[in-house]
Amino acid sequence: MGKTLFDKIWEKHIVKQIDNGPAVLYIDRHFIHEVTSPQAFNGLDKRGVKVFRPQQTIATADHNVPTLNQQLPIKDLLSRQQVDALIQNCSNHGIELYGLGHPNQGIVHVIGPELGITQPGMTIVCGDSHTSTHGAFGNIAFGIGTSEVEMVLATQCLLQSKPKLMRITIDGTLQKGVVSKDIVLYILSKISSSGATGHAIEFAGSAIRNLSMEARMTICNMSIEMGGRCGLIAPDEVTFEYMKDKPFAPKHTYWEKALAEWKKLFSDEDAVFDKEIHINAAEIPPMITYGTNPGMGIGINENIPTVESVSETDKKGLTASLEYMGLNAGLPIKGKKIDYVFIGSCTNSRIEDLRLVADFVKGKQKAQNVEVWIVPGSKQVEKQAIHEGLDKIFEASGFHLRQPGCSACLGMNEDKIPAGKYCISTSNRNFEGRQGAGARTLLASPLTAAAAAISGEVMDVRDLL
Amino acid sequence: MSKEKINIIHSRFVPLNMENVDTDQIIPARFLKATTREGFGNNLFRDWRYENDDVSKPKAGFVLNESKFSGEILVAAKNFGCGSSREHAAWALHDYGFKAVVSSFFADIFKNNALNNGVLPVTVSENFLQSIFALNENESLLIDLEKQQISIPSSGLSESFDINAYKKNCLLNGYDDIDYLISIKEDIIQHENSLK
Numbered sequence: 001m002g003k004t005l006f007d008k009i010w011e012k013h014i015v016k017q018i019d020n021g022p023a024v025l026y027i028d029r030h031f032i033h034e035v036t037s038p039q040a041f042n043g044l045d046k047r048g049v050k051v052f053r054p055q056q057t058i059a060t061a062d063h064n065v066p067t068l069n070q071q072l073p074i075k076d077l078l079s080r081q082q083v084d085a086l087i088q089n090c091s092n093h094g095i096e097l098y099g100l101g102h103p104n105q106g107i108v109h110v111i112g113p114e115l116g117i118t119q120p121g122m123t124i125v126c127g128d129s130h131t132s133t134h135g136a137f138g139n140i141a142f143g144i145g146t147s148e149v150e151m152v153l154a155t156q157c158l159l160q161s162k163p164k165l166m167r168i169t170i171d172g173t174l175q176k177g178v179v180s181k182d183i184v185l186y187i188l189s190k191i192s193s194s195g196a197t198g199h200a201i202e203f204a205g206s207a208i209r210n211l212s213m214e215a216r217m218t219i220c221n222m223s224i225e226m227g228g229r230c231g232l233i234a235p236d237e238v239t240f241e242y243m244k245d246k247p248f249a250p251k252h253t254y255w256e257k258a259l260a261e262w263k264k265l266f267s268d269e270d271a272v273f274d275k276e277i278h279i280n281a282a283e284i285p286p287m288i289t290y291g292t293n294p295g296m297g298i299g300i301n302e303n304i305p306t307v308e309s310v311s312e313t314d315k316k317g318l319t320a321s322l323e324y325m326g327l328n329a330g331l332p333i334k335g336k337k338i339d340y341v342f343i344g345s346c347t348n349s350r351i352e353d354l355r356l357v358a359d360f361v362k363g364k365q366k367a368q369n370v371e372v373w374i375v376p377g378s379k380q381v382e383k384q385a386i387h388e389g390l391d392k393i394f395e396a397s398g399f400h401l402r403q404p405g406c407s408a409c410l411g412m413n414e415d416k417i418p419a420g421k422y423c424i425s426t427s428n429r430n431f432e433g434r435q436g437a438g439a440r441t442l443l444a445s446p447l448t449a450a451a452a453a454i455s456g457e458v459m460d461v462r463d464l465l
Numbered sequence: 466m467s468k469e470k471i472n473i474i475h476s477r478f479v480p481l482n483m484e485n486v487d488t489d490q491i492i493p494a495r496f497l498k499a500t501t502r503e504g505f506g507n508n509l510f511r512d513w514r515y516e517n518d519d520v521s522k523p524k525a526g527f528v529l530n531e532s533k534f535s536g537e538i539l540v541a542a543k544n545f546g547c548g549s550s551r552e553h554a555a556w557a558l559h560d561y562g563f564k565a566v567v568s569s570f571f572a573d574i575f576k577n578n579a580l581n582n583g584v585l586p587v588t589v590s591e592n593f594l595q596s597i598f599a600l601n602e603n604e605s606l607l608i609d610l611e612k613q614q615i616s617i618p619s620s621g622l623s624e625s626f627d628i629n630a631y632k633k634n635c636l637l638n639g640y641d642d643i644d645y646l647i648s649i650k651e652d653i654i655q656h657e658n659s660l661k
């Protein structure tokens with residue numbers, strides 16, 4: 001029987017298999033940030049243990065940081081203490097830190113790929129659930145808790161049980177105005193936010209092959225929203241082309257050698273998955289969420305489900321969600337007035353996302369009733385956007401390009417959506433209070449968000465193309 | 466470093482009959498700014514517990530605020546702990562005093578985080594879960610880790626639950642994963658050399 005892509009990578013990283021227990025899995029790359037690492041370093045210090053392989057850990061400050069005036073000291077005392085603790089811990093243990101002001105700083109899942117630190121065939125972890133993003137390069141990448149961060153710092157290994165395997169194949173051609181965010185919101189609406197629990201998800205099919213690396217990352221990013229342990233896509237020419245000139249990609253003969261290895265990374269024809277799902281790309285409309293988990297999504301022209309139409313177990317959840325969201329069952333979502341537009345987060349803050357938005361809003365004006373925040377994923381994205389003059393296009397439309405960080409994705413810094421306000425957001429979670437206590441989040445693609453920024457309400461972007 | 470041992474948990478329970486309870490609800494992001502593991506229990510379910518973030522105004526009707534419910538076991542509907550990987554969720558539950566969470570379905574990362582922090586995740590069938598929710602608030606649950614069994618003493622109803630043998634052994638004896646990994650460092654170095 002053939003092997004899956006996941007199997008091939010997994011097997012290569014097993015140090016030891018414990019009888020009736022988990023495997024000891026070797027970790028190639030470890031990313032850390034200010035929020036989930038301090039307690040891990042405290043733990044190490046208590047044990048009197050040093051970091052085992054400091055060169056394999058890379059740190060950045062992203063969750064807590066302001067997105068305006070980053071050159072000034074952070075105002076919020078607790079945020080500042082967390083960022084300072086990261087600086088101190090990295091310096092004590094010899095870990096490379098891309099902190100505030102560093103040209104490589106940014107959201108941890110944006111900088112790994114753009115610097116070429118993220119590579120095919122690796123095992124990659126970070127104390128952050130959206131580590132699944134890196135799987136777009138054909139590796140095993142997953143989020144861990146702080147105790148596990150401590151494990152990796154101490155031993156470069158984790159104890160892990162092998163997940164089940166699921167393949168989602170998307171064939172066909174996407175409609176105009178439909179982008180990778182819509183694909184992933186569509187899958188979520190079909191399989192629900194627990195549909196892939198316990199599984200590693202391989203995304204395959206012609207529609208995936210035709211996507212850029214940025215677009216693939218958006219899909220793998222939200223594997224965790226389906227409950228998946230990780231998401232991955234077999235590397236191909238698109239991957240290699242993207243990787244080629246990245247600062248930390250292998251060079252010269254090392255590149256040739258790496259490439260030969262990477263080309264072996266695919267699921268064999270006769271590999272067997274525990275679960276298979278097939279989707280026709282042509283059926284996917286621009287998507288939007290109406291509820292308080294990412295599985296609660298509909299096509300932009302559909303009506304919000306009625307309580308009668310959902311299963312018995314979902315009735316209570318739907319009613320509570322709609323009450324929180326201030327939306328009505330059975331009615332259209334199109335035309336809903338919105339207050340904020342957030343374009344950012346590790347789902348959609350890469351240069352391609354900003355280009356897509358700039359291209360769409362060029363020559364158009366922002367609606368009076370909305371406030372728009374465009375937050376680049378990294379310093380590099382910011383620099384590139386300015387280099388291409390996207391900041392000028394945004395200014396002319398009434399938007400402002402801020403500085404990189406997680407920002408309103410989770411509202412740990414000042415970028416919070418006020419209670420009761422509606423925000424159309426390109427991020428990945430619409431949980432109650434995620435963007436600020438009482439905030440109401442509608443998840444959508446950068447294009448759908450840009451269309452709302454112009455019209456001031458939820459609309460079908462295809463009407464403006 | 467040895468950890469707290471877990472075996473028998475016999476206690477009343479707090480029924481949180483909600484699905485998809487995500488870690489943003491268990492502990493909202495604004496409380497993640499600490500650099501230590503202590504004190505998160507006060508902010509457990511913060512936004513469901515208090516009106517306008519005001520601790521002097523507990524929300525009526527939320528289970529943690531109802532004096533008729535208490536105990537070391539939280540019982541929740543399916544897909545508990547989905548969302549963010551924040552271990553702070555497990556710290557908050559533990560700090561508040563929960564030793565076990567019972568549900569018909571747990572999110573993967575949460576399950577690991579709970580196991581690493583002295584909170585036992587017990588997965589039961591949907592039917593068993595419903596029989597717990599149907600109980601009167603004065604009844605108790607008995608969780609026996611050694612036997613991998615959860616039962617309702619008043620009715621004698623019981624069900625066995627799964628747990629990985631390695632993890633079970635760690636919990637029963639208070640072993641710590643990091644101690645184990647450090648003890649096999651030679652194997653790790655050998656693995657690194659084999660890849661060179």
Ligand code: SF4
Nearest residue numbers: 130345346406409410
């Ligand atoms: S952008 Fe949002 S989802 Fe991504 S790492 Fe930051 S907080 Fe997490």
